[in-house]
Amino acid sequence: MPDFLAAWLDQNEIFTAMTLMEYWDGMVTTVQLVFLCLVIGLLFAVPLAILRTFKNPFVSGPVWLYTYLFRGTPLLVQLYIIYYGIAQIPGIQETFWWAIFREPFYPALLAFTLNTCAYTTEIIRGAIVSTPHGEIEAAKAYGMNWFMRMRRIVLPSAARRAVQAYSNEVIFMLHSSAIASVVTIVDLTGAARNIYSRFYAPFEAFTFVALCYMLLTFILVFAFRKLESHLLRHQRPARS
Amino acid sequence: MLDLKGYGPALLDGAVVTIELAFLSLALALTLGLLGAAAKLSGSRLAVGIATFYTTLVRGVPDLVMMLLFYYGGQVGVNMLSDYVWEAYGIDFFFQFDPFISGIITIGLIFGAYMTETFRGAFLAVETGQIEAARAYGFSRWHTFRRIMVPQMLRHALPGIGNNWQVLLKTTALVSIIGLTDMVRVAEEAAKAERMPFHFFIPVAFVYLALTAGSELFIKWLDKRANVGVAQGNQ
Numbered sequence: 453m454p455d456f457l458a459a460w461l462d463q464n465e466i467f468t469a470m471t472l473m474e475y476w477d478g479m480v481t482t483v484q485l486v487f488l489c490l491v492i493g494l495l496f497a498v499p500l501a502i503l504r505t506f507k508n509p510f511v512s513g514p515v516w517l518y519t520y521l522f523r524g525t526p527l528l529v530q531l532y533i534i535y536y537g538i539a540q541i542p543g544i545q546e547t548f549w550w551a552i553f554r555e556p557f558y559p560a561l562l563a564f565t566l567n568t569c570a571y572t573t574e575i576i577r578g579a580i581v582s583t584p585h586g587e588i589e590a591a592k593a594y595g596m597n598w599f600m601r602m603r604r605i606v607l608p609s610a611a612r613r614a615v616q617a618y619s620n621e622v623i624f625m626l627h628s629s630a631i632a633s634v635v636t637i638v639d640l641t642g643a644a645r646n647i648y649s650r651f652y653a654p655f656e657a658f659t660f661v662a663l664c665y666m667l668l669t670f671i672l673v674f675a676f677r678k679l680e681s682h683l684l685r686h687q688r689p690a691r692s
Numbered sequence: 693m694l695d696l697k698g699y700g701p702a703l704l705d706g707a708v709v710t711i712e713l714a715f716l717s718l719a720l721a722l723t724l725g726l727l728g729a730a731a732k733l734s735g736s737r738l739a740v741g742i743a744t745f746y747t748t749l750v751r752g753v754p755d756l757v758m759m760l761l762f763y764y765g766g767q768v769g770v771n772m773l774s775d776y777v778w779e780a781y782g783i784d785f786f787f788q789f790d791p792f793i794s795g796i797i798t799i800g801l802i803f804g805a806y807m808t809e810t811f812r813g814a815f816l817a818v819e820t821g822q823i824e825a826a827r828a829y830g831f832s833r834w835h836t837f838r839r840i841m842v843p844q845m846l847r848h849a850l851p852g853i854g855n856n857w858q859v860l861l862k863t864t865a866l867v868s869i870i871g872l873t874d875m876v877r878v879a880e881e882a883a884k885a886e887r888m889p890f891h892f893f894i895p896v897a898f899v900y901l902a903l904t905a906g907s908e909l910f911i912k913w914l915d916k917r918a919n920v921g922v923a924q925g926n927q
Contacts, residue, residue: 536889654764666752
């Protein structure tokens with residue numbers, strides 16, 4: 453270890469093993485929260501996006517309304533409505549749901565999932581709508597039915613067009629997850645806020661957490677770049 | 693009719709704070725965006741380096757973390773400065789770091805980075821022939837920028853500015869966390885005091901919805917005006 457680093461570590465009172473463990477636990481919570489909401493959100497977004505492309509307004513209308521409401525309001529307001537609102541639903545305290553939603557983690561997960569699902573639905577819808585018509589005609593000419601066309605032609609081709617916008621959404625979600633700390637969840641930001649108030653050291657506490665988020669962001673950017681080049685490998689120029 | 697239990701005026705004041713904050717942050721973001729784009733396109737290695745560092749940093753750090761750093765860190769910074777000034781010069785000076793100012797600075801800085809990318813793309817979309825023609829007419833660099841580049845790049849920048857504005861508007865809700873009494877803060881206090889979360893948060897959500905929907909219409913109108921005289925492929 454370089455001398456100056458050792459000297460600095462010797463005289464600092466903030467970054468002890470205990471606070472580092474607190475940051476680590478916070479990072480685990482953040483990653484869990486973001487990973488779960490993204491996976492669940494994506495699972496629901498694909499069928500919703502397909503419904504959203506239907507011509508029948510009674511099918512596509514409700515999906516449009518859902519995405520419009522959740523994209524037009526701040527995530528913080530959605531989180532407050534769900535976090536404070538669930539406890540006020542009459543009779544919920546007697547059901548088994550109460551055991552789940554009493555923990556702040558699950559209302560936050562619900563709010564984040566609903567939010568990211570709305571954005572992802574619109575991203576996938578955009579990709580489905582912009583499928584070149586020739587691809588669909590060709591699939592029809594081969595005698596594929598609607599379901600097979602969706603599964604073999606439209607969705608794989610849409611996934612390639614959606615991955616860039618989706619990677620932005622994933623990074624956005626990682627950053628938005630910081631607001632989980634306002635409903636008493638000790639995620640990365642929550643850990644930083646605890647450490648700030650214990651030592652009254654805002655620069656150290658928040659700069660360190662900013663670096664943690666940056667690390668996570670760059671890992672995600674790198675992973676998506678790999679995924680993108682994998683999905684778009686047929687477009688790579690041929691090696692001469 | 694909606695009964696706001698006497699919190700109506702406070703909520704309205706909060707809405708005004710939200711809108712003020714959004715516009716002032718937008719002004720800062722547009723300024724920083726233009727400066728950032730100018731730096732990125734300047735060709736000077738130092739300027740490009742600084743601008744790239746700025747945009748990368750902002751995209752890696754959550755807005756809330758940055759806001760907390762500016763707000764709490766700003767206060768500690770001011771305290772340290774005032775201690776120093778007192779000891780060195782015997783001047784007593786102190787001010788409370790304002791959540792409103794920290795909100796504007798943070799949101800402006802964050803969206804300045806996004807605007808940088810928007811403006812950079814828009815400037816690159818202006819045909820080089822236009823710039824060459826301006827130089828051939830003897831326009832100075834500043835003249836070319838103001839008379840040729842800016843009017844033509846605005847058309848390309850508008851959709852991006854519109855998107856950023858919509859996100860910015862929703863980001864302003866975060867200032868309630870550092871204690872500014874905006875709409876969300878008032879609604880939170882009212883909801884806790886009256887134990888009626890839906891009653892207060894849903895109207896606030898609808899105000900945000902109205903703001904975003906209104907801006908959407910306005911941006912569409914602006915876009916139509918900016919594109920007058922441009923033949924579009926889809927028409």
